[in-house]
Amino acid sequence: MTTEQKNIRNFAIIAHIDHGKSTLADRLIQSCDGLEDREMTEQVLDNMDIERERGITIKSQTVRLMHKASDGVEYQLNLMDTPGHVDFAYEVSRSLASCEGSLLVVDATQGVEAQTLANVYQAIDNNHEIIPVINKVDLPAADVERVKEQIEDVIGIDASNAIEVSAKTGIGIDDLLEAIVTRLPAPLGDKTKPLKALLIDSWYDAYLGVVILLRVFDGVLKEKDKLRFINAEATHDADRVGVFTPKQVQTTVLSAGELGYLTCAIKTISETSIGDTITHERNLCDKPLTGFKPSVPMVFCSLFPVDASDYDKLRDSLGKLALNDASLHFEIESSTALGLGYRCGFLGLLHMEIIQERLEREFNLDLIPTAPSVVYHIYMNDGKMIELYNPADMPDVVLIDHIEEPWIKATILVPDDYLGGILKLCQERRGEQIELTYVGSRAMLVYRLPLNEIVFDFYDRLKSISRGYASFDYEISSYDEGDLVKMNILVNAEPVDALAMVVHRSQTERRGRQLCERLKDLIPKQMFKIAIQAAIGGKIIARETLSALRKDVTAKCYGGDISRKRKLLEKQKKGKKKMRQYGNVEIPQTAFIAALKMGDDK
Amino acid sequence: MVLTPSPTAAGFGIYIHWPFCLAKCPYCDFNSHVADNINQDNWCNSFIKEIEYHSEKIEKKQVVTSIFFGGGTPSLMPPETVSAIIEAIKKYWVVATDVEITLEANPTSVETNKFNSFAKAGINRVSIGIQSLRDDSLKFLGREHSAIEAINALNIARDYFNRTSFDLIYARPNQTINDWEEELEQALELAQGHLSLYQLTIEKGTQFYTLHQRGELKTPSDEESGLLYETTQKIMENAGYSAYEVSNYAQKGHKSQHNLVYWRYGDYIGIGPGAHGRIAINGNKYATRAHKAPNIWQERISMHGTGNHDDILLTPEERVMEMVLMGLRLFEPLLFTELKQENSNFKAMMNWQAIENLKENGLLAKRQDALQTTIYGRQRLESILPVIFI
Numbered sequence A: 001m002t003t004e005q006k007n008i009r010n011f012a013i014i015a016h017i018d019h020g021k022s023t024l025a026d027r028l029i030q031s032c033d034g035l036e037d038r039e040m041t042e043q044v045l046d047n048m049d050i051e052r053e054r055g056i057t058i059k060s061q062t063v064r065l066m067h068k069a070s071d072g073v074e075y076q077l078n079l080m081d082t083p084g085h086v087d088f089a090y091e092v093s094r095s096l097a098s099c100e101g102s103l104l105v106v107d108a109t110q111g112v113e114a115q116t117l118a119n120v121y122q123a124i125d126n127n128h129e130i131i132p133v134i135n136k137v138d139l140p141a142a143d144v145e146r147v148k149e150q151i152e153d154v155i156g157i158d159a160s161n162a163i164e165v166s167a168k169t170g171i172g173i174d175d176l177l178e179a180i181v182t183r184l185p186a187p188l189g190d191k192t193k194p195l196k197a198l199l200i201d202s203w204y205d206a207y208l209g210v211v212i213l214l215r216v217f218d219g220v221l222k223e224k225d226k227l228r229f230i231n232a233e234a235t236h237d238a239d240r241v242g243v244f245t246p247k248q249v250q251t252t253v254l255s256a257g258e259l260g261y262l263t264c265a266i267k268t269i270s271e272t273s274i275g276d277t278i279t280h281e282r283n284l285c286d287k288p289l290t291g292f293k294p295s296v297p298m299v300f301c302s303l304f305p306v307d308a309s310d311y312d313k314l315r316d317s318l319g320k321l322a323l324n325d326a327s328l329h330f331e332i333e334s335s336t337a338l339g340l341g342y343r344c345g346f347l348g349l350l351h352m353e354i355i356q357e358r359l360e361r362e363f364n365l366d367l368i369p370t371a372p373s374v375v376y377h378i379y380m381n382d383g384k385m386i387e388l389y390n391p392a393d394m395p396d397v398v399l400i401d402h403i404e405e406p407w408i409k410a411t412i413l414v415p416d417d418y419l420g421g422i423l424k425l426c427q428e429r430r431g432e433q434i435e436l437t438y439v440g441s442r443a444m445l446v447y448r449l450p451l452n453e454i455v456f457d458f459y460d461r462l463k464s465i466s467r468g469y470a471s472f473d474y475e476i477s478s479y480d481e482g483d484l485v486k487m488n489i490l491v492n493a494e495p496v497d498a499l500a501m502v503v504h505r506s507q508t509e510r511r512g513r514q515l516c517e518r519l520k521d522l523i524p525k526q527m528f529k530i531a532i533q534a535a536i537g538g539k540i541i542a543r544e545t546l547s548a549l550r551k552d553v554t555a556k557c558y559g560g561d562i563s564r565k566r567k568l569l570e571k572q573k574k575g576k577k578k579m580r581q582y583g584n585v586e587i588p589q590t591a592f593i594a595a596l597k598m599g600d601d602k
Numbered sequence B: 001m002v003l004t005p006s007p008t009a010a011g012f013g014i015y016i017h018w019p020f021c022l023a024k025c026p027y028c029d030f031n032s033h034v035a036d037n038i039n040q041d042n043w044c045n046s047f048i049k050e051i052e053y054h055s056e057k058i059e060k061k062q063v064v065t066s067i068f069f070g071g072g073t074p075s076l077m078p079p080e081t082v083s084a085i086i087e088a089i090k091k092y093w094v095v096a097t098d099v100e101i102t103l104e105a106n107p108t109s110v111e112t113n114k115f116n117s118f119a120k121a122g123i124n125r126v127s128i129g130i131q132s133l134r135d136d137s138l139k140f141l142g143r144e145h146s147a148i149e150a151i152n153a154l155n156i157a158r159d160y161f162n163r164t165s166f167d168l169i170y171a172r173p174n175q176t177i178n179d180w181e182e183e184l185e186q187a188l189e190l191a192q193g194h195l196s197l198y199q200l201t202i203e204k205g206t207q208f209y210t211l212h213q214r215g216e217l218k219t220p221s222d223e224e225s226g227l228l229y230e231t232t233q234k235i236m237e238n239a240g241y242s243a244y245e246v247s248n249y250a251q252k253g254h255k256s257q258h259n260l261v262y263w264r265y266g267d268y269i270g271i272g273p274g275a276h277g278r279i280a281i282n283g284n285k286y287a288t289r290a291h292k293a294p295n296i297w298q299e300r301i302s303m304h305g306t307g308n309h310d311d312i313l314l315t316p317e318e319r320v321m322e323m324v325l326m327g328l329r330l331f332e333p334l335l336f337t338e339l340k341q342e343n344s345n346f347k348a349m350m351n352w353q354a355i356e357n358l359k360e361n362g363l364l365a366k367r368q369d370a371l372q373t374t375i376y377g378r379q380r381l382e383s384i385l386p387v388i389f390i
């Protein structure tokens, strides 16, 4: 199965979320007989449970396909399906660095969206040849001409020869394959030079151990080769070398221009560094590849086990997840109220939610997550700067000179009808408008916004105000001083650590009231009445009272019921481990978790 | 609150379960079945055999203080069977001279016609499933009798039994406080010393449960049901009926001795499909449970000599939990000396600070040697229980 280098095409499929990348990959795999029909599922490359459930791609996937083109030549196509969600933009950037072309997929009913822009700019930065692909043309609402105009006007690339496809029905797939072969360049590189390969990604596989995804730029990689990992300063023997078709196939060799996997006797992914250059121990390449900037966590929250004895399990579980997720950061944290736990850094809110869900589901942990927060820079009177990750740790205000918070540059695309609502939202969240332009009938807003206004519920609000039509992308811009205070939520006068948050003074009343109201609905009635308050320092800014429960007793209880009642009681006793004492009541931690999760509909 | 006088010994009861009914009521989750032909001789034999089995297993030092025929609808039993069972018990155990022998009955004429024979068989107390004195409610509850029939049944019962009781179900959908007050006043005129007043609860596996799930049956809110309960307490108290248990009310001398065995965590034998028991053997306490399906229960008896599953040895902790969760239902002190007999180290199981807190807030009453719920606390018992244990 060797292919001449000139007959190789490497490309990424990029698009805004849900525009059909993974479905398009399905069709390409099918057309090239990568899988038999009975092996095909929808979005076959989204093989993690969570990807399948949510219908989104989280991890990039690489597939080698063989395609006989109209010129009679058999081409090797290396396809990379990428995630569309902004949290996983880092995955996209790595894929783009590993190939020469991109299929820019745009949904014919939606048009260009915020992540379409973000991703295509990255592709252009990587000198990619770009094929615009207009997808979902089977839908009655498809408006191909309008989308072509947008591609030309907004992105500024030629859309006259865009390929019209339906990834669902298969329309246009043959044209697309032909375009891939004729319009995308073959990889450069020289197989006679010393080996130079890029470590694109690595993950842990229960059978194979650590699997490395790589792109060979120069030279040839063979099994049993002695390899040098330049950044990691490590030497390993190549165990297995192969490709995914998407089934794993051992080819024993990968040559310049090709993508594939490598396994060595490596135990954890922490021993590999993404973006590393791999070469031969005894025949080093000249200069290493530039690699990637490391991913930076943007959103932080602390995770505590509900049952303190689960701490070790939490540590092991985070470790296992980190085996496959280099962007997950975690560090031990100890809180007076919540005990021992971990402070975790995530790429964004979706990433955070997914990790929490996986910990609870795959590892059977009950967790208390604290409110998502960003990293504040606290400048103390003595001139020192402290990075504050958990609002509960905020130093005494009298010791603080000033506080800085991270700001982002956000790009929002929204149909004109909803512009008013979105402007109001941005204003409310302390946004500063940088630009307002039009893309056809849609407004393109560029705003500077404090990240802490985003992590809470901005994305949900954006979607609900625009009925799902607005799209959003952001990048970190700077740290700036703000009038920030720590807000505590008190239940029966005792602070709920998990709900402590840093808030801009102008937002305190709105946030405080909202949280108190939510908690009133979420905390089950107790034997005593409960006061729920929001406070800044000693000052109460919002309050609600939950009245005591009126009646809670089984009407009938005779001889037969005793066992059942006792078992119920034993279960409740166990459940108490998940409760926290607030004054004279015990409240299930789940109520606080729910308060953070609930969408803002008021 | 000052605690009420201390209770007398728990007693020793025998429960007989008759698993058949004429029709299944839509709210009922008891082990009751509708069967066409019941081989009465067979059934009588099964009960006798099971009594023999227990008599061999259990120490016979204890004097039987109560026998209770429950169900199902035991008033559908042939009086001969009832008589044979009572005779068998008397044959194997010492039975107290003032033993209370209760039979649950439904108020249809078929059953009231047999009251005479039941009395002759040895029954001295009936508990009648009246459930409501309103015809529309009876219909809603799927009952086979009318309000008039119910009243007749009570009159007949008075002629044959020293003591009678009847059950009512309240907190029904759309029932107002006024409706209930009137119905309860009327019930008090008919009552003869004991009433069981249950709030309608929606149990899994019943017709009402399905309706409730579909939103077609609305039960009162906690607020409304709390108010109904408090009103009931007041009316009963004014009428001279003590609320001696969460849902049971009695004038002096009329408390159900058999049910007190359960609540005081005394020993009881359970005989019949699905019946439970708590029995002490050599200082250990066992939970017993009979097979639920009537035919399997019978089969087991003929093949293995008993219809029971294996006995389960209760740990000292479990015994304390059971005694507490039952005992706090009563309007009488739960003595620490009693708890100590179940587990000498029971104090280590309790959260005394929480108990003190509940006391300060008027939910519990406590003294050196006992614990008791207040009216306020009894009404919220399920919330109290998890709190008082560590």
Ligand SMILES: Nc1nc2c(ncn2[C@@H]2O[C@H](COP(=O)(O)OP(=O)(O)OP(=O)(O)O)[C@@H](O)[C@H]2O)c(=O)[nH]1
Pocket: A015, A016, A017, A018, A019, A020, A021, A022, A023, A024, A043, A055, A056, A057, A058, A082, A083, A084, A085, A135, A136, A137, A138, A139, A165, A166, A167, A168, A169
């Ligand atoms: N009607 C129609 N639906 C399509 C087409 N292509 C994709 N879809 C649907 O669009 C939805 C999103 O498709 P995916 O392939 O998961 O989109 P994606 O771009 O991979 O999404 P992310 O990986 O989350 O960014 C799915 O419900 C697909 O069935 C198409 O050509 N026609």
Ligand code: SF4
Pocket: B020, B021, B022, B023, B024, B025, B028, B029, B030, B032, B071, B072, B073, B106, B129
């Ligand atoms: S008569 Fe009694 S036991 Fe039988 S179904 Fe009705 S409520 Fe249940």
Ligand SMILES: [Mg+2]
Pocket: A021, A022, A023, A046, A056, A057, A081, A082, A083, A084
């Ligand atoms: Mg996808």
